[in-house]
Amino acid sequence: MTTTSHPSYLAPKRRRGSGLTTWADRHIKWLFTAPAIVFVALLIIFPIAYTVFLSFTDSASSVTRPFSFVGFENYGKWLGDFERFWPAVGRTAYFTITALVIELVLGLAIALLLRKTFRGQSIVRVFILLPLVATPVAVGMMWLLIFEPSIGFANVLMKSLGLPAQLWLSGTDTALNTIVFIDVWQWTPMVILILLAGLSTLPEEPDEAARVDGANAWQRFRHITLPLLMPTLAAAAILRSIDAMKTFDIIYATKGRTGGSNNEAETLNMLAYNESFGNSQYGSAAALLMLFLMFIIIILTALTILRSKGHRA
Amino acid sequence: MTATAQRPTRSSAAAARVSPPAPRRRKKRLLGPTLRTIAIVVVVLLFVLPLGWMLMAAFKTNLDIVTPSRTFDFTPTLDNFGTVFGAQNFAPFIVNSVVVGVGATIVALVLGVPAAYGIARYRIRNATAFVLLARVIPGVSLLIPWYFLFSQVQLVGTYTALILTHIFVTMPLVVAIMAGFFEGLPEELEEAAQIDGSSRVGAFVRVVLPLALPGVATSAILAFIFSWNNFLFALVLSNQETRTLPVAISNFTSYASVDWGGLMAASVIITVPVMLVALFAQRYVVAGLTAGATKG
Numbered sequence: 001m002t003t004t005s006h007p008s009y010l011a012p013k014r015r016r017g018s019g020l021t022t023w024a025d026r027h028i029k030w031l032f033t034a035p036a037i038v039f040v041a042l043l044i045i046f047p048i049a050y051t052v053f054l055s056f057t058d059s060a061s062s063v064t065r066p067f068s069f070v071g072f073e074n075y076g077k078w079l080g081d082f083e084r085f086w087p088a089v090g091r092t093a094y095f096t097i098t099a100l101v102i103e104l105v106l107g108l109a110i111a112l113l114l115r116k117t118f119r120g121q122s123i124v125r126v127f128i129l130l131p132l133v134a135t136p137v138a139v140g141m142m143w144l145l146i147f148e149p150s151i152g153f154a155n156v157l158m159k160s161l162g163l164p165a166q167l168w169l170s171g172t173d174t175a176l177n178t179i180v181f182i183d184v185w186q187w188t189p190m191v192i193l194i195l196l197a198g199l200s201t202l203p204e205e206p207d208e209a210a211r212v213d214g215a216n217a218w219q220r221f222r223h224i225t226l227p228l229l230m231p232t233l234a235a236a237a238i239l240r241s242i243d244a245m246k247t248f249d250i251i252y253a254t255k256g257r258t259g260g261s262n263n264e265a266e267t268l269n270m271l272a273y274n275e276s277f278g279n280s281q282y283g284s285a286a287a288l289l290m291l292f293l294m295f296i297i298i299i300l301t302a303l304t305i306l307r308s309k310g311h312r313a
Numbered sequence: 314m315t316a317t318a319q320r321p322t323r324s325s326a327a328a329a330r331v332s333p334p335a336p337r338r339r340k341k342r343l344l345g346p347t348l349r350t351i352a353i354v355v356v357v358l359l360f361v362l363p364l365g366w367m368l369m370a371a372f373k374t375n376l377d378i379v380t381p382s383r384t385f386d387f388t389p390t391l392d393n394f395g396t397v398f399g400a401q402n403f404a405p406f407i408v409n410s411v412v413v414g415v416g417a418t419i420v421a422l423v424l425g426v427p428a429a430y431g432i433a434r435y436r437i438r439n440a441t442a443f444v445l446l447a448r449v450i451p452g453v454s455l456l457i458p459w460y461f462l463f464s465q466v467q468l469v470g471t472y473t474a475l476i477l478t479h480i481f482v483t484m485p486l487v488v489a490i491m492a493g494f495f496e497g498l499p500e501e502l503e504e505a506a507q508i509d510g511s512s513r514v515g516a517f518v519r520v521v522l523p524l525a526l527p528g529v530a531t532s533a534i535l536a537f538i539f540s541w542n543n544f545l546f547a548l549v550l551s552n553q554e555t556r557t558l559p560v561a562i563s564n565f566t567s568y569a570s571v572d573w574g575g576l577m578a579a580s581v582i583i584t585v586p587v588m589l590v591a592l593f594a595q596r597y598v599v600a601g602l603t604a605g606a607t608k609g
Binding site (some may be wrong): 022023028031032036037039040043046050051055063064069113124125129132137138141142145146150156171185189218243248252253272273282284289293297 | 314349357359360361364367378381384424425427431432437446447448449451452453454455456457461464475478481483488512515517541542544559562573576577579584588592
């Protein structure tokens with residue numbers, strides 16, 4: 001862009017030196033990006049294509065076993081599976097939506113709380129950062145102890161508050177909600193940090209003007225801060241929903257490979273892992289992953305449409 | 314500067330216009346900050362207390378862990394760490410995690426930093442789609458073909474396979490952070506270097522790269538943390554010798570009775586290093602984590 005703005009006598013004087021330097025300079029755009037692109041092609045594009053291919057085969061039990069084409073059989077099997085597949089779809093949707101809503105509301109509230117400068121602000125931000133960088137598997141183990149029904153702190157707290165003890169992660173009905181809680185604990189900080197970054201870029205004038213006009217805190221939030229923050233909020237929602245749909249580590253750490261003995265915490269990602277590396281049904285797992293990917297794309301498209309609608313409004 | 318100079322007059326004008334609620338406001342001024350401080354303390358405690366719980370349990374005997382009355386009143390012991398390094402032999406797993414993390418970070422920097430520069434300076438728009446793609450794709454759908462591929466060439470269980478796959482986690486981060494960083498650097502710098510006779514590649518190496526070092530540090534730290542924390546890829550592609558820390562910890566629970574003290578000690582060993590890094594590089598980590606998001 002700006003390179004053309006120089007008068008010709010200021011044009012870069014190339015060193016006559018080696019032809020290699022000139023060649024490198026002329027092709028710098030591709031020279032710099034090609035290695036990364038080749039790597040991506042080899043380790044992402046090709047594998048995805050291979051997964052699509054496998055999804056139409058009966059590949060199973062061993063990677064060296066010959067397999068044959070079965071058409072859409074794997075897809076049909078999953079779509080007619082009301083024992084594992086559809087409940088997993090429901091759990092994935094439930095987990096993602098619940099975690100997302102709680103994290104956005106909580107994240108927004110805390111970001112607003114921390115927005116104005118105060119003494120000790122930097123140390124508070126460090127504390128908030130800690131759950132975010134903690135290893136998810138270790139986080140799962142930590143909550144496994146806290147939620148242990150007989151010795152964990154959670155039930156000690158419940159009893160001291162006069163509430164009935166819960167089974168938490170061990171209960172068929174409570175496991176998924178407890179995992180939502182863990183996800184909220186670990187990932188709300190992400191929303192907070194994104195929103196704080198967004199808040200710091202907002203202009204102060206509209207807020208000041210509204211204050212002068214006598215708008216109260218809620219009115220200023222509802223009609224000024226929130227609309228201005230919408231794009232950032234939408235970005236945080238998209239990032240979080242992508243990751244929440246694919247949650248694996250904390251479920252595996254707290255409920256094991258099958259998402260509990262009744263599969264009560266089995267999401268689509270867990271089911272895909274169990275089908276491929278637990279049952280060695282590679283073809284069937286590949287089909288499931290394609291359905292999962294479609295599910296992700298549908299949700300993302302919905303969120304993007306919502307976002308563009310929000311922009312217009 | 315000018316804004317702060319103007320503010321007193323503006324707010325006094327506002328006070329004059331909305332005069333009635335003055336007394337209530339004074340009370341609020343006292344009550345507001347106190348409530349806010351309490352709220353901030355509660356928020357911090359909610360995020361930190363569970364980690365403190367894990368830390369305390371790591372220094373307790375299993376008897377103290379199961380006795381609620383000894384929640385805070387216990388004699389610290391290093392026995393659990395003895396178990397982790399002794400019976401569980403954790404030292405090699407730490408080495409594995411470091412080797413894989415450092416390897417995946419270096420390769421990601423070597424490939425990702427120039428790519429990010431190309432993307433930022435020549436405005437390759439589709440490149441950002443790749444970063445998003447890497448985030449959207451479920452890891453298992455890559456793991457199946459990787460497992461097929463690495464089995465064919467006998468790489469399952471090797472550092473090579475682990476590093477290669479962890480680059481999938483580290484490189485998008487590096488590209489996203491560095492592309493944003495390069496976009497923020499004025500192009501005039503390279504132009505000046507070129508006018509002085511430097512080649513474009515030379516200008517990148519001698520002028521741009523030194524200026525981009527904070528960005529490189531940010532992305533390196535985050536890339537290492539993400540590789541260190543990654544569980545799924547090593548779960549399938551590592552073996553007894555190359556097992557990384559998260560996989561080693563997940564094996565703790567497979568025994569009949571859980572050794573809570575040992576498990577918490579192992580969890581402390583894996584989480585404390587990344588937390589210390591986050592503590593010292595706080596500013597960079599926050600910038601890196603939110604870099605992609607605020608750009609939309």
